[in-house]
Amino acid sequence: MNHTEEHSGRQGSSGELHRDPIAAIEVYIVDLRQDKPYLGSLRDGETVNESGYFVRRENRTVYPRANRSLVIRAVTEDGVEGWGETYGLVAPKATAEIINDLLAGFVIGRNPMDRETLHDELYDLMRVRGYTGGFYLDALAGIDIALWDISGKQSGESVSQLLGGGVRESIPAYVSGLPEDTLGARCDLADAWRKRGFDSFKFAMPVADEGPVRELEALRARLGDDARIATDLHWTYSKTEAVELARQLAPHRPWFLEAPLPTEDIEGLSWVAKNSGQTIAVGEEWRTVYDARLRIDREAAHIVQPEMGHTGITQFMRIGRYAESHHLRIIPHATIGAGIFLAASLQATATLQSAISHEFQHSILEPFRHFTSNVLNCENGAYSLPQTPGIGVEPSDAMRAAMRRIE
Numbered sequence: 106m107n108h109t110e111e112h113s114g115r116q117g118s119s120g121e122l123h124r125d126p127i128a129a130i131e132v133y134i135v136d137l138r139q140d141k142p143y144l145g146s147l148r149d150g151e152t153v154n155e156s157g158y159f160v161r162r163e164n165r166t167v168y169p170r171a172n173r174s175l176v177i178r179a180v181t182e183d184g185v186e187g188w189g190e191t192y193g194l195v196a197p198k199a200t201a202e203i204i205n206d207l208l209a210g211f212v213i214g215r216n217p218m219d220r221e222t223l224h225d226e227l228y229d230l231m232r233v234r235g236y237t238g239g240f241y242l243d244a245l246a247g248i249d250i251a252l253w254d255i256s257g258k259q260s261g262e263s264v265s266q267l268l269g270g271g272v273r274e275s276i277p278a279y280v281s282g283l284p285e286d287t288l289g290a291r292c293d294l295a296d297a298w299r300k301r302g303f304d305s306f307k308f309a310m311p312v313a314d315e316g317p318v319r320e321l322e323a324l325r326a327r328l329g330d331d332a333r334i335a336t337d338l339h340w341t342y343s344k345t346e347a348v349e350l351a352r353q354l355a356p357h358r359p360w361f362l363e364a365p366l367p368t369e370d371i372e373g374l375s376w377v378a379k380n381s382g383q384t385i386a387v388g389e390e391w392r393t394v395y396d397a398r399l400r401i402d403r404e405a406a407h408i409v410q411p412e413m414g415h416t417g418i419t420q421f422m423r424i425g426r427y428a429e430s431h432h433l434r435i436i437p438h439a440t441i442g443a444g445i446f447l448a449a450s451l452q453a454t455a456t457l458q459s460a461i462s463h464e465f466q467h468s469i470l471e472p473f474r475h476f477t478s479n480v481l482n483c484e485n486g487a488y489s490l491p492q493t494p495g496i497g498v499e500p501s502d503a504m505r506a507a508m509r510r511i512e
Protein backbone atom coordinates (compact mmCIF):
# COMPACT_ATOMS: atom_id res chain seq x y z
CA MET A 106 0.00 0.00 0.00
CA ASN A 107 3.01 2.31 0.48
CA HIS A 108 3.23 3.24 -3.14
CA THR A 109 -0.40 4.36 -3.05
CA GLU A 110 0.44 6.86 -0.35
CA GLU A 111 3.28 8.26 -2.45
CA HIS A 112 1.10 8.43 -5.54
CA SER A 113 -1.98 9.81 -3.91
CA GLY A 114 -3.22 11.82 -6.82
CA ARG A 115 -2.41 14.98 -4.86
CA GLN A 116 0.52 17.27 -5.55
CA GLY A 117 3.82 15.59 -4.71
CA SER A 118 7.06 17.29 -3.63
CA SER A 119 7.85 18.11 -7.24
CA GLY A 120 4.63 20.12 -7.49
CA GLU A 121 3.43 17.86 -10.29
CA LEU A 122 0.00 16.26 -9.89
CA HIS A 123 0.69 12.54 -9.99
CA ARG A 124 -1.65 10.61 -12.22
CA ASP A 125 -2.04 6.89 -11.84
CA PRO A 126 -4.45 6.05 -14.63
CA ILE A 127 -6.61 2.98 -15.01
CA ALA A 128 -4.72 0.23 -16.86
CA ALA A 129 -7.31 -2.56 -17.02
CA ILE A 130 -10.92 -3.46 -16.24
CA GLU A 131 -11.92 -7.09 -15.68
CA VAL A 132 -15.39 -8.61 -15.16
CA TYR A 133 -16.20 -11.77 -13.22
CA ILE A 134 -19.36 -13.78 -12.53
CA VAL A 135 -19.48 -14.88 -8.88
CA ASP A 136 -21.37 -18.09 -8.11
CA LEU A 137 -23.68 -17.63 -5.08
CA ARG A 138 -25.49 -20.94 -5.42
CA GLN A 139 -27.70 -22.01 -2.49
CA ASP A 140 -29.87 -25.02 -1.69
CA LYS A 141 -33.01 -22.95 -1.24
CA PRO A 142 -34.12 -20.32 -3.79
CA TYR A 143 -34.22 -16.67 -2.80
CA LEU A 144 -37.47 -15.94 -0.87
CA GLY A 145 -37.88 -19.67 -0.16
CA SER A 146 -39.04 -22.86 -1.84
CA LEU A 147 -40.82 -22.80 -5.17
CA ARG A 148 -44.60 -22.63 -4.78
CA ASP A 149 -47.16 -24.64 -6.79
CA GLY A 150 -46.85 -23.89 -10.49
CA GLU A 151 -43.36 -22.39 -10.20
CA THR A 152 -40.84 -24.41 -12.24
CA VAL A 153 -37.27 -23.83 -13.38
CA ASN A 154 -36.84 -23.58 -17.17
CA GLU A 155 -33.94 -24.86 -19.29
CA SER A 156 -32.05 -21.58 -18.88
CA GLY A 157 -32.22 -21.89 -15.08
CA TYR A 158 -34.89 -19.24 -14.49
CA PHE A 159 -38.27 -19.40 -12.77
CA VAL A 160 -41.09 -16.90 -12.31
CA ARG A 161 -42.74 -16.15 -8.98
CA ARG A 162 -46.44 -16.31 -9.73
CA GLU A 163 -47.50 -13.63 -7.27
CA ASN A 164 -45.23 -10.87 -8.59
CA ARG A 165 -44.65 -12.22 -12.11
CA THR A 166 -40.89 -11.61 -11.69
CA VAL A 167 -38.07 -13.78 -13.03
CA TYR A 168 -35.36 -15.15 -10.70
CA PRO A 169 -32.40 -17.43 -11.42
CA ARG A 170 -32.41 -20.73 -9.55
CA ALA A 171 -28.67 -20.26 -8.88
CA ASN A 172 -27.86 -16.85 -7.42
CA ARG A 173 -24.90 -14.99 -8.87
CA SER A 174 -23.42 -11.54 -9.10
CA LEU A 175 -21.03 -9.55 -11.31
CA VAL A 176 -17.80 -8.30 -9.79
CA ILE A 177 -15.58 -5.75 -11.52
CA ARG A 178 -11.84 -5.37 -10.91
CA ALA A 179 -10.16 -2.16 -12.02
CA VAL A 180 -6.40 -1.79 -11.68
CA THR A 181 -4.17 1.24 -12.16
CA GLU A 182 -0.79 1.39 -13.89
CA ASP A 183 0.86 1.42 -10.44
CA GLY A 184 -1.13 -1.68 -9.46
CA VAL A 185 -3.79 -0.18 -7.19
CA GLU A 186 -6.85 -2.47 -7.32
CA GLY A 187 -10.43 -1.28 -7.04
CA TRP A 188 -13.46 -3.52 -6.72
CA GLY A 189 -16.98 -2.91 -7.93
CA GLU A 190 -20.09 -5.05 -8.21
CA THR A 191 -23.41 -4.87 -10.02
CA TYR A 192 -26.48 -6.99 -10.71
CA GLY A 193 -25.66 -10.38 -12.21
CA LEU A 194 -28.92 -12.16 -11.43
CA VAL A 195 -30.38 -12.11 -14.94
CA ALA A 196 -28.44 -12.27 -18.23
CA PRO A 197 -25.15 -11.37 -16.53
CA LYS A 198 -23.17 -11.69 -19.75
CA ALA A 199 -25.17 -8.79 -21.22
CA THR A 200 -23.90 -6.44 -18.51
CA ALA A 201 -20.39 -7.91 -18.74
CA GLU A 202 -20.34 -7.28 -22.50
CA ILE A 203 -21.37 -3.63 -22.04
CA ILE A 204 -18.34 -3.22 -19.78
CA ASN A 205 -15.88 -5.22 -21.90
CA ASP A 206 -16.97 -4.00 -25.33
CA LEU A 207 -17.90 -0.39 -24.56
CA LEU A 208 -17.23 1.17 -21.18
CA ALA A 209 -13.74 -0.20 -20.42
CA GLY A 210 -12.29 1.51 -23.48
CA PHE A 211 -13.42 4.91 -22.17
CA VAL A 212 -12.11 4.28 -18.63
CA ILE A 213 -8.67 2.84 -19.36
CA GLY A 214 -6.12 5.65 -19.39
CA ARG A 215 -8.29 7.94 -17.25
CA ASN A 216 -7.58 9.18 -13.72
CA PRO A 217 -9.81 7.33 -11.22
CA MET A 218 -9.87 10.48 -9.06
CA ASP A 219 -12.08 11.94 -11.81
CA ARG A 220 -14.75 9.39 -10.87
CA GLU A 221 -17.82 11.68 -10.96
CA THR A 222 -16.78 13.39 -14.18
CA LEU A 223 -16.18 9.97 -15.70
CA HIS A 224 -19.55 8.76 -14.48
CA ASP A 225 -21.31 11.67 -16.18
CA GLU A 226 -19.34 11.21 -19.43
CA LEU A 227 -20.21 7.50 -19.56
CA TYR A 228 -23.87 8.27 -18.81
CA ASP A 229 -23.93 10.82 -21.64
CA LEU A 230 -22.54 8.35 -24.19
CA MET A 231 -25.82 6.50 -24.65
CA ARG A 232 -28.53 8.96 -23.66
CA VAL A 233 -29.50 9.77 -27.22
CA ARG A 234 -30.22 6.08 -27.77
CA GLY A 235 -32.48 5.90 -24.75
CA TYR A 236 -30.16 3.98 -22.42
CA THR A 237 -31.05 5.92 -19.27
CA GLY A 238 -31.59 2.81 -17.16
CA GLY A 239 -31.38 -0.96 -17.12
CA PHE A 240 -28.35 -3.05 -17.94
CA TYR A 241 -26.35 -0.07 -19.25
CA LEU A 242 -26.52 1.80 -15.96
CA ASP A 243 -25.93 -1.40 -13.97
CA ALA A 244 -22.64 -1.76 -15.87
CA LEU A 245 -21.82 1.88 -15.13
CA ALA A 246 -22.67 1.37 -11.43
CA GLY A 247 -20.16 -1.46 -11.13
CA ILE A 248 -17.37 0.61 -12.68
CA ASP A 249 -18.30 3.63 -10.56
CA ILE A 250 -17.89 1.66 -7.32
CA ALA A 251 -14.48 0.36 -8.44
CA LEU A 252 -13.28 3.90 -9.24
CA TRP A 253 -14.41 5.18 -5.82
CA ASP A 254 -12.62 2.22 -4.21
CA ILE A 255 -9.38 3.13 -5.99
CA SER A 256 -9.82 6.81 -5.10
CA GLY A 257 -10.08 5.88 -1.44
CA LYS A 258 -7.04 3.65 -1.56
CA GLN A 259 -5.01 6.30 -3.37
CA SER A 260 -5.90 8.93 -0.78
CA GLY A 261 -5.78 6.59 2.23
CA GLU A 262 -9.40 7.33 3.15
CA SER A 263 -12.57 5.31 3.41
CA VAL A 264 -15.27 6.11 0.87
CA SER A 265 -17.40 7.64 3.65
CA GLN A 266 -14.52 10.03 4.40
CA LEU A 267 -14.20 10.85 0.69
CA LEU A 268 -17.93 11.61 0.63
CA GLY A 269 -17.56 14.20 3.36
CA GLY A 270 -17.37 12.09 6.47
CA GLY A 271 -19.54 9.50 8.19
CA VAL A 272 -22.19 10.54 10.68
CA ARG A 273 -22.16 7.06 12.26
CA GLU A 274 -19.88 4.04 12.54
CA SER A 275 -22.64 1.46 12.80
CA ILE A 276 -25.81 1.37 10.72
CA PRO A 277 -29.13 0.05 12.05
CA ALA A 278 -30.38 -2.90 10.01
CA TYR A 279 -33.68 -4.67 9.43
CA VAL A 280 -34.06 -8.38 8.80
CA SER A 281 -35.39 -8.84 5.27
CA GLY A 282 -37.16 -11.87 3.90
CA LEU A 283 -38.23 -14.93 5.83
CA PRO A 284 -37.54 -17.79 3.40
CA GLU A 285 -39.51 -20.54 5.13
CA ASP A 286 -42.37 -22.61 3.76
CA THR A 287 -45.08 -21.98 6.35
CA LEU A 288 -46.28 -18.93 8.24
CA GLY A 289 -45.45 -20.62 11.53
CA ALA A 290 -41.87 -21.28 10.40
CA ARG A 291 -41.54 -17.70 9.16
CA CYS A 292 -42.68 -16.42 12.56
CA ASP A 293 -40.13 -18.72 14.23
CA LEU A 294 -37.36 -17.40 11.99
CA ALA A 295 -38.27 -13.76 12.69
CA ASP A 296 -38.42 -14.48 16.40
CA ALA A 297 -34.96 -16.10 16.28
CA TRP A 298 -33.60 -12.86 14.79
CA ARG A 299 -35.45 -10.84 17.44
CA LYS A 300 -33.63 -12.86 20.07
CA ARG A 301 -30.36 -11.96 18.33
CA GLY A 302 -31.03 -8.27 18.91
CA PHE A 303 -33.04 -7.19 15.85
CA ASP A 304 -36.22 -5.12 16.22
CA SER A 305 -37.08 -4.47 12.55
CA PHE A 306 -38.33 -6.88 9.90
CA LYS A 307 -39.79 -7.08 6.40
CA PHE A 308 -41.76 -9.86 4.75
CA ALA A 309 -42.35 -10.37 1.03
CA MET A 310 -45.91 -10.51 -0.26
CA PRO A 311 -45.17 -13.09 -3.07
CA VAL A 312 -44.41 -15.76 -0.47
CA ALA A 313 -46.93 -14.68 2.17
CA ASP A 314 -49.09 -17.68 1.30
CA GLU A 315 -52.07 -16.67 3.42
CA GLY A 316 -51.95 -13.06 2.26
CA PRO A 317 -50.20 -9.99 3.65
CA VAL A 318 -52.87 -9.16 6.26
CA ARG A 319 -52.70 -12.59 7.88
CA GLU A 320 -48.87 -12.54 7.62
CA LEU A 321 -48.57 -9.18 9.37
CA GLU A 322 -51.14 -10.14 12.00
CA ALA A 323 -49.18 -13.33 12.87
CA LEU A 324 -45.80 -11.62 12.89
CA ARG A 325 -47.18 -8.80 15.07
CA ALA A 326 -48.58 -11.29 17.55
CA ARG A 327 -45.26 -13.11 17.68
CA LEU A 328 -42.80 -10.20 17.66
CA GLY A 329 -44.71 -7.86 19.95
CA ASP A 330 -45.94 -4.28 19.83
CA ASP A 331 -42.49 -2.71 19.69
CA ALA A 332 -41.24 -4.52 16.59
CA ARG A 333 -41.17 -2.65 13.29
CA ILE A 334 -42.65 -4.87 10.57
CA ALA A 335 -42.73 -3.77 6.93
CA THR A 336 -44.14 -5.51 3.90
CA ASP A 337 -42.77 -5.59 0.36
CA LEU A 338 -45.74 -5.56 -2.03
CA HIS A 339 -43.62 -6.11 -5.17
CA TRP A 340 -45.37 -3.63 -7.49
CA THR A 341 -48.55 -5.72 -7.79
CA TYR A 342 -51.58 -3.66 -6.71
CA SER A 343 -53.76 -1.06 -8.36
CA LYS A 344 -54.07 2.23 -6.50
CA THR A 345 -57.53 1.45 -5.13
CA GLU A 346 -56.49 -2.08 -4.15
CA ALA A 347 -53.43 -0.67 -2.38
CA VAL A 348 -55.52 1.77 -0.33
CA GLU A 349 -57.96 -0.99 0.61
CA LEU A 350 -55.05 -3.25 1.62
CA ALA A 351 -53.57 -0.42 3.69
CA ARG A 352 -56.90 -0.10 5.51
CA GLN A 353 -56.86 -3.84 6.34
CA LEU A 354 -53.21 -3.77 7.45
CA ALA A 355 -53.64 -0.67 9.62
CA PRO A 356 -54.81 -2.44 12.84
CA HIS A 357 -51.54 -4.44 12.79
CA ARG A 358 -49.41 -1.29 12.39
CA PRO A 359 -47.12 -1.89 9.41
CA TRP A 360 -43.80 0.01 9.49
CA PHE A 361 -43.99 0.79 5.76
CA LEU A 362 -45.54 -0.55 2.58
CA GLU A 363 -42.91 -1.08 -0.10
CA ALA A 364 -43.54 -0.78 -3.82
CA PRO A 365 -47.34 -1.17 -3.78
CA LEU A 366 -47.92 -0.16 -7.45
CA PRO A 367 -46.27 -0.91 -10.81
CA THR A 368 -43.28 1.41 -11.08
CA GLU A 369 -44.73 3.10 -14.18
CA ASP A 370 -47.75 4.40 -12.24
CA ILE A 371 -46.19 7.45 -10.62
CA GLU A 372 -49.44 9.40 -10.36
CA GLY A 373 -51.13 6.38 -8.79
CA LEU A 374 -48.33 6.05 -6.27
CA SER A 375 -48.64 9.71 -5.37
CA TRP A 376 -52.36 9.16 -4.80
CA VAL A 377 -51.67 6.12 -2.58
CA ALA A 378 -49.02 8.03 -0.61
CA LYS A 379 -51.59 10.75 0.10
CA ASN A 380 -54.64 8.55 0.71
CA SER A 381 -53.51 5.26 2.28
CA GLY A 382 -52.63 6.63 5.71
CA GLN A 383 -49.50 4.47 5.58
CA THR A 384 -45.80 5.13 4.98
CA ILE A 385 -44.82 4.33 1.37
CA ALA A 386 -41.28 3.19 0.52
CA VAL A 387 -39.88 2.89 -3.01
CA GLY A 388 -36.61 3.12 -4.90
CA GLU A 389 -34.88 -0.23 -5.29
CA GLU A 390 -35.35 -0.27 -9.08
CA TRP A 391 -34.14 3.30 -9.65
CA ARG A 392 -30.81 3.96 -11.37
CA THR A 393 -30.49 7.72 -11.11
CA VAL A 394 -31.59 10.86 -9.31
CA TYR A 395 -33.85 11.49 -12.31
CA ASP A 396 -35.90 8.42 -11.32
CA ALA A 397 -36.00 9.77 -7.78
CA ARG A 398 -37.09 13.26 -8.87
CA LEU A 399 -40.07 11.90 -10.81
CA ARG A 400 -41.47 10.38 -7.57
CA ILE A 401 -40.21 12.76 -4.91
CA ASP A 402 -41.45 15.85 -6.76
CA ARG A 403 -44.94 14.30 -6.85
CA GLU A 404 -44.82 13.40 -3.14
CA ALA A 405 -45.11 9.71 -4.08
CA ALA A 406 -42.59 8.40 -1.53
CA HIS A 407 -42.08 8.81 2.21
CA ILE A 408 -39.04 6.54 2.41
CA VAL A 409 -36.45 6.30 -0.36
CA GLN A 410 -34.62 2.98 -0.94
CA PRO A 411 -31.63 3.35 -3.27
CA GLU A 412 -29.91 0.12 -4.35
CA MET A 413 -26.14 0.43 -4.70
CA GLY A 414 -25.98 -2.41 -7.25
CA HIS A 415 -28.04 -0.28 -9.66
CA THR A 416 -26.87 3.22 -8.77
CA GLY A 417 -23.18 3.03 -7.97
CA ILE A 418 -21.88 5.46 -5.37
CA THR A 419 -22.27 8.58 -7.52
CA GLN A 420 -26.00 8.20 -8.19
CA PHE A 421 -26.69 6.69 -4.74
CA MET A 422 -25.40 9.90 -3.17
CA ARG A 423 -27.31 12.14 -5.59
CA ILE A 424 -30.52 10.26 -4.75
CA GLY A 425 -29.72 10.37 -1.05
CA ARG A 426 -29.01 14.11 -1.04
CA TYR A 427 -32.14 14.83 -3.10
CA ALA A 428 -34.21 12.82 -0.60
CA GLU A 429 -32.57 14.65 2.31
CA SER A 430 -33.32 18.02 0.74
CA HIS A 431 -37.01 17.00 0.85
CA HIS A 432 -36.74 15.81 4.46
CA LEU A 433 -37.45 12.20 3.51
CA ARG A 434 -36.08 9.15 5.29
CA ILE A 435 -33.65 6.82 3.49
CA ILE A 436 -33.53 3.06 4.00
CA PRO A 437 -31.18 1.59 1.38
CA HIS A 438 -32.12 -1.63 -0.38
CA ALA A 439 -29.76 -4.63 -0.32
CA THR A 440 -30.06 -7.14 -3.11
CA ILE A 441 -28.38 -10.49 -3.75
CA GLY A 442 -24.64 -9.89 -3.99
CA ALA A 443 -21.19 -11.02 -2.95
CA GLY A 444 -20.59 -8.19 -0.45
CA ILE A 445 -18.80 -5.61 -2.62
CA PHE A 446 -21.76 -3.34 -3.38
CA LEU A 447 -23.09 -3.92 0.11
CA ALA A 448 -19.83 -2.52 1.51
CA ALA A 449 -20.14 0.46 -0.85
CA SER A 450 -23.75 0.95 0.27
CA LEU A 451 -22.73 0.97 3.94
CA GLN A 452 -19.98 3.52 3.22
CA ALA A 453 -22.44 5.84 1.48
CA THR A 454 -25.25 5.24 3.99
CA ALA A 455 -22.92 6.18 6.85
CA THR A 456 -22.72 9.71 5.44
CA LEU A 457 -26.48 10.30 5.17
CA GLN A 458 -28.05 11.79 8.30
CA SER A 459 -31.53 10.78 7.10
CA ALA A 460 -30.67 7.08 6.64
CA ILE A 461 -32.49 5.42 9.54
CA SER A 462 -31.92 1.77 8.64
CA HIS A 463 -30.43 -0.50 5.95
CA GLU A 464 -31.79 -3.76 4.57
CA PHE A 465 -30.07 -6.94 5.84
CA GLN A 466 -30.45 -9.91 3.49
CA HIS A 467 -29.53 -12.45 6.11
CA SER A 468 -30.16 -15.44 3.83
CA ILE A 469 -27.45 -14.17 1.45
CA LEU A 470 -25.05 -12.31 3.73
CA GLU A 471 -24.76 -14.97 6.41
CA PRO A 472 -23.77 -17.94 4.18
CA PHE A 473 -21.40 -15.81 2.09
CA ARG A 474 -19.97 -13.57 4.81
CA HIS A 475 -16.55 -15.21 4.32
CA PHE A 476 -16.50 -13.89 0.71
CA THR A 477 -15.08 -10.52 1.78
CA SER A 478 -11.74 -9.84 3.46
CA ASN A 479 -13.20 -7.59 6.15
CA VAL A 480 -16.34 -9.48 7.15
CA LEU A 481 -19.48 -7.32 6.93
CA ASN A 482 -20.83 -7.99 10.38
CA CYS A 483 -24.49 -7.40 11.04
CA GLU A 484 -25.15 -8.24 14.67
CA ASN A 485 -27.39 -6.94 17.45
CA GLY A 486 -29.48 -5.01 14.98
CA ALA A 487 -26.71 -3.10 13.21
CA TYR A 488 -23.97 -3.33 10.61
CA SER A 489 -20.48 -2.27 11.60
CA LEU A 490 -18.66 -0.21 9.00
CA PRO A 491 -15.22 -1.33 7.73
CA GLN A 492 -12.75 1.53 8.23
CA THR A 493 -9.96 0.54 5.81
CA PRO A 494 -9.36 2.77 2.76
CA GLY A 495 -11.80 2.57 -0.14
CA ILE A 496 -15.04 0.63 0.25
CA GLY A 497 -13.41 -1.41 3.02
CA VAL A 498 -13.56 -4.93 1.59
CA GLU A 499 -11.74 -7.06 -0.97
CA PRO A 500 -12.69 -10.48 -2.33
CA SER A 501 -11.45 -13.21 0.00
CA ASP A 502 -9.84 -16.43 -1.26
CA ALA A 503 -13.29 -18.05 -1.01
CA MET A 504 -14.82 -15.43 -3.31
CA ARG A 505 -11.91 -15.64 -5.73
CA ALA A 506 -12.51 -19.40 -5.96
CA ALA A 507 -16.15 -18.66 -6.95
CA MET A 508 -15.22 -16.01 -9.56
CA ARG A 509 -15.18 -16.77 -13.29
CA ARG A 510 -13.71 -14.21 -15.71
CA ILE A 511 -15.93 -13.04 -18.55
CA GLU A 512 -13.94 -11.72 -21.54
Ligand code: MG
Nearest residue numbers: 337363364389
Ligand atom coordinates in the same frame (compact mmCIF):
# COMPACT_ATOMS: atom_id res chain seq x y z
MG1 MG B 1 -38.29 -4.86 -2.51
